[in-house]
Amino acid sequence: MFIDMKTLPLVGCCRxxxxxxxxxxxxxxxxxxxxxxxDPARVKILNLLATSGSPVCACEFEPExxxxxxxxxxxxxxxxxxxxxxxxxxxxxxxxxxxxxxxxRLAELMEVRHDRVA
Numbered sequence: 001m002f003i004d005m006k007t008l009p010l011v012g013c014c015r016x017x018x019x020x021x022x023x024x025x026x027x028x029x030x031x032x033x034x035x036x037x038x039d040p041a042r043v044k045i046l047n048l049l050a051t052s053g054s055p056v057c058a059c060e061f062e063p064e065x066x067x068x069x070x071x072x073x074x075x076x077x078x079x080x081x082x083x084x085x086x087x088x089x090x091x092x093x094x095x096x097x098x099x100x101x102x103x104x105r106l107a108e109l110m111e112v113r114h115d116r117v118a
Contacts, residue, residue, distance in 0.1 A: 030109060036082030041065050041075050046084065046098065055088055055095035 022030070037043065048064060049056055061072045076096060079085045083102045088095045 033082055033084075033106065033109070036078050036084060039075065039078075041067060041071075042079055045075060045079060045096075049085070049096060049098045052097075055086075055097040057090075058094045058096065 037046075044065060045061060048061070058072065058076060061067075061076070062069055065072060065075075067075075076085065076087075076094075080087050080096070084099055084106075085096050085102075086099045088097070
């Protein structure tokens with residue numbers, strides 16, 4: 001099942017994990033998002049973008065990650081498909097930045113009530 005995280009609003013795709021109940025679609029959507037984040041290279045890509053003041057050329061990730069271009073492209077595609085990154089074509093180069101709406105959705109997804117007794 002492929003769920004396009006970019007087109008689903010938070011309410012429709014990923015209510016907070018602390019919601020009383022989640023539908024099967026919401027559970028699948030949240031799992032898809034977590035799968036996109038479940039790789040150290042992807043976390044490092046997000047870290048590099050979060051600390052950059054401007055979009056980053058795809059060519060800059062290869063030396064930072066110590067990975068081949070094809071592998072970097074694979075990771076960038078996974079993050080973009082999950083709706084976490086924005087891609088901008090500039091000539092022959094692709095530039096990436098974090099989709100701020102997606103990070104807001106991710107933060108809302110992680111809302112959990114802390115007042116419950118364990």
